[in-house]
Amino acid sequence: MKIGGHIPGFNISAKGLxxxxxxxxxxxxxxxxxxxxxxxxxxPYTRKFMVIxxxxxxxxxxxxxxxxxxxxxxxxxxxxxxxxxxxxxxxxAESDVSYxxxxxxxxxxxxFMPSHxxxxxxxxxxxxxxxxxxxxxxxIAASRSYEANLTALNSTKEIAKDSLEI
Numbered sequence: 001m002k003i004g005g006h007i008p009g010f011n012i013s014a015k016g017l018x019x020x021x022x023x024x025x026x027x028x029x030x031x032x033x034x035x036x037x038x039x040x041x042x043x044p045y046t047r048k049f050m051v052i053x054x055x056x057x058x059x060x061x062x063x064x065x066x067x068x069x070x071x072x073x074x075x076x077x078x079x080x081x082x083x084x085x086x087x088x089x090x091x092x093a094e095s096d097v098s099y100x101x102x103x104x105x106x107x108x109x110x111x112f113m114p115s116h117x118x119x120x121x122x123x124x125x126x127x128x129x130x131x132x133x134x135x136x137x138x139x140i141a142a143s144r145s146y147e148a149n150l151t152a153l154n155s156t157k158e159i160a161k162d163s164l165e166i
Contacts, residue, residue, distance in 0.1 A: 009156030016149035019099055023050050023142045026101060027135050034130035037118045044118075045128040047104040049138075055096040104129055 026048055036045035106129050114123030 007156060007160055009152065009159075013149045013153035013156065015097055017146060017153070019050075019052060019097065020142050020146040020149060022099065024139065024146070026050055027139045027142060030130045031132060031135050031139075034128055034132050034135070036128055037116070037125055044108050044126050045130065047106075047128070047130045047135075048101050049104060051100045051102055053098050053100070055098055 030047050033039075033045040039045055108127040108129040110124040111127055112123055113119055113125045116125045119125050
C-alpha cells in the first residue's frame with residue numbers, strides 16, 4: 001500500500017513501522033508461550049524470529065550509481081576553477097523489504113519434574129526454547145527501531161508541511 005505518493009520517505013517509514021510492529025507481536029507471542037510444554041502437535045513451543053530481507057533497489061532516475069559523482073562544469077571564463085570539484089548524486093531511496101518468520105531449531109532444555117503431566121518415563125520435561133531475557137532485549141531493539149521510523153515519518157511530514165508554506 002502506497003502511502004506517500006511522490007514522497008518516498010512516507011513509504012519507507014510506513015514499511016518500517018509495519019515490520020517492527022509485526023516483530024513486536026512475534027516477540028510478545030514468544031514471551032507468552034515461554035512456559036508452554038505442549039502445543040497442538042504435542043511438542044513444546046518453539047521460539048519464532050523474524051528475518052528481514054531487502055527485495056530490490058529501484059533507480060527511477062537511472063543515475064549511474066557506480067561512479068557516484070558528477071563533475072561540475074563552468075559556464076563562464078570568469079568562474080574560478082577548482083580542482084576536482086564534484087557533487088554526489090543519488091536516486092530517491094526506495095526499496096521493498098520482506099520478512100520471514102522462522103522457527104528456531106534449537107531444542108529447549110530438559111528439566112527434571114516427575115510430577116509434570118508432560119514428563120517422560122525418566123521424569124524429564126522438554127521445555128520451550130524461548131529465553132525471556134533475550135526476548136526482552138529483542139523487544140527493546142524493536143521498540144527503538146519503531147521509534148526511529150516514527151521520528152523519520154514525522155520529520156518527512158514536517159518537511160512536506162514546510163514546503164507547502166513557501
